[in-house]
Amino acid sequence: MWQAKRFSWTATLVGAALLVGSASVVISQEKKTGPPTRLDRAKNEVIERPTKVVVHQTSAPKTPRPLDMTKTLRIEPPVRTIVTKASAPAAGDKFVNPKVQPGKVRWHPTLTAACAAASKSKKPILLFQMMGKLDDQFC
Amino acid sequence: MLFSREDVAAFVNRYFEPVWESVRPVPIVRIDFGNGNVLTRTLHGNIATYVCSADGQVLDLLAGIYTPAVYLQRLQQFRLLANYVDQQGTAKRAERLRDYHKGQLAALTKDGPPMALLNVADRGKARIERGVKAMLVLGDQARAVATRDAALAKAVGEPKLDSLDDLATWKALAKDTETNESVRRKQVHELLASVGPAVPQALTRRIYKDILHADLEDPYLGLGSSLFASYPFKDDRPH
Numbered sequence: 001m002w003q004a005k006r007f008s009w010t011a012t013l014v015g016a017a018l019l020v021g022s023a024s025v026v027i028s029q030e031k032k033t034g035p036p037t038r039l040d041r042a043k044n045e046v047i048e049r050p051t052k053v054v055v056h057q058t059s060a061p062k063t064p065r066p067l068d069m070t071k072t073l074r075i076e077p078p079v080r081t082i083v084t085k086a087s088a089p090a091a092g093d094k095f096v097n098p099k100v101q102p103g104k105v106r107w108h109p110t111l112t113a114a115c116a117a118a119s120k121s122k123k124p125i126l127l128f129q130m131m132g133k134l135d136d137q138f139c
Numbered sequence: 140m141l142f143s144r145e146d147v148a149a150f151v152n153r154y155f156e157p158v159w160e161s162v163r164p165v166p167i168v169r170i171d172f173g174n175g176n177v178l179t180r181t182l183h184g185n186i187a188t189y190v191c192s193a194d195g196q197v198l199d200l201l202a203g204i205y206t207p208a209v210y211l212q213r214l215q216q217f218r219l220l221a222n223y224v225d226q227q228g229t230a231k232r233a234e235r236l237r238d239y240h241k242g243q244l245a246a247l248t249k250d251g252p253p254m255a256l257l258n259v260a261d262r263g264k265a266r267i268e269r270g271v272k273a274m275l276v277l278g279d280q281a282r283a284v285a286t287r288d289a290a291l292a293k294a295v296g297e298p299k300l301d302s303l304d305d306l307a308t309w310k311a312l313a314k315d316t317e318t319n320e321s322v323r324r325k326q327v328h329e330l331l332a333s334v335g336p337a338v339p340q341a342l343t344r345r346i347y348k349d350i351l352h353a354d355l356e357d358p359y360l361g362l363g364s365s366l367f368a369s370y371p372f373k374d375d376r377p378h
Contacts, residue, residue: 095169103141103148105152108157114157114158115191115194124198124217125191125193126156126157126188126189128158128187129343130165130185131164131165134161139165
């Protein structure tokens with residue numbers, strides 16, 4: 001009698017366990033038809049950012065990216081700025097134009113001196129006008 | 140360099156009282172290649188040669204650079220011009236000078252030969268005392284003077300051209316001379332015929348701006364549009 005009771009309890013428990021197991025299998029099968037399981041976060045969000053996001057944020061030409069400030073303002077300032085500001089004071093420029101002989105002509109030092117000489121010699125004056133200086137190497 | 144040549148220097152020393160002056164510093168371009176090599180050269184330098192009377196009045200001028208031979212030809216004519224305009228006294232100079240420039244302008248406008256000045260002083264006297272008596276000649280006579288001067292100029296010779304660079308530079312100089320003798324000479328005669336007696340300082344800015352295309356009042360000498368046209372950051376303004 002005792003043994004028969006024990007057997008029926010065991011059978012009930014096993015039956016219940018099988019019922020729960022099969023129910024969970026059915027539920028898990030049903031879940032697979034719903035939304036997919038989330039992918040590995042580290043790979044998707046940290047290592048490989050979604051293509052859409054990458055394309056949208058880094059290459060979509062919505063607004064032009066500002067120019068490289070370091071290059072345009074520090075390394076290569078606009079030419080106009082260089083010419084007007086940086087090159088104006090010659091004191092900062094290390095270039096020194098070497099002095100040379102201004103040819104073999106015997107030049108008067110000033111136009112006034114040439115006029116005075118011309119009054120005496122009755123020769124005309126030859127005035128040579130130029131940018132730079134005739135006694136500079138680069139003129 | 141023009142004034143380093145013996146023939147040019149000797150001619151200038153013998154027949155003129157020479158003086159040079161700077162109208163402004165010349166722009167200098169330096170390219171530092173970063174390995175110790177630095178290229179230095181001038182940019183857009185330009186010159187003008189005036190002949191003036193003893194009281195400083197401009198008689199004529201050459202705008203731009205010339206080959207030595209043509210430069211000497213022109214200086215020879217200028218020397219005669221200085222004599223020609225004062226032959227009837229300094230009071231008549233302005234009138235004779237204006238007529239001279241008007242005549243030259245008319246000849247060049249018609250693409251004819253410009254008038255020429257001939258030294259008709261007694262040859263013996265001219266040789267001994269460097270005497271000069273200039274006469275203005277036209278047409279065939281002017282052409283004959285030009286032909287004779289060209290032959291003399293040919294005798295001056297060209298510098299030794301040792302490399303392709305020298306040859307290229309010489310060709311560019313010859314081309315400049317041609318432009319100076321045609322286009323710029325005409326502009327010079329037009330200006331001098333219209334302004335009357337003037338000292339060099341009164342003409343300098345106009346000559347550089349209108350004839351040599353280098354505006355002395357512009358810090359970029361009129362080159363700004365070319366300098367900044369292709370610069371990609373021209374619109375940037377520094378903070």
